Amino acid sequence: MSLYFDNNKLFDAEGHLTDEGLYAIKDGTLDDLGALEAAEHLSFCDYCLLRYTAMIDAAPDCMKQPMRDxxxxxxxxxxxxxxxxxxxxxxxxxxxxxxxxxxxxxxxxxxxPNAAALLPQQPAARQERFGTKFNTAVNGFYKSLDDTFKSFTLTAENGLDQIRAQSIGGSTAKGE
Known part of the structure; x- marks a missing residue:
């Protein structure tokens, strides 16, 4: 026995959905092809759409509610x-x-760079100037990174000191 509705019984001789076909749509017993044909038919046939809507409206209220929120x-x-x-x-x-x-x-x-810097220069002088600026930039980066880590460490130590002070103050207050 097939679990699905027979697609040959979906439409009547006039080309409208049968009552059994409408119930199969409502119950979800149509296979993929039948569901596609029924949905396409309901999209353009007002007569069948009204019948299907009336059938759904006649259903009990418990059937109209979604299964889950x-x-x-x-x-x-x-x-x-x-x-x-x-x-x-x-x-x-x-x-x-x-x-x-x-x-x-x-x-x-x-x-x-200014216009004088764009003029051709001695390769050694240009390389020396770039090396100096590069070293200055790298040293500045490492100095700022070091300052950031020192600031972070100082903040963390201050926080730990405050926690220790509160725990010591709280334990003495409990002991009193």
Missing amino acids: LIPQVQSLMRLRSFRIMTNRYVSAAAAVVLGFVMWGAVSTFGV
């Missing part, structure tokens, strides 16, 4: 998509800011 699922999907959109915006903005700072640092370190 989709609102939480849709809300979580919307939150995820809005998070992705905002993250993409902030990442792009952060990349633009970092690129701006890098370019600003490069211009301030190496300077903007």
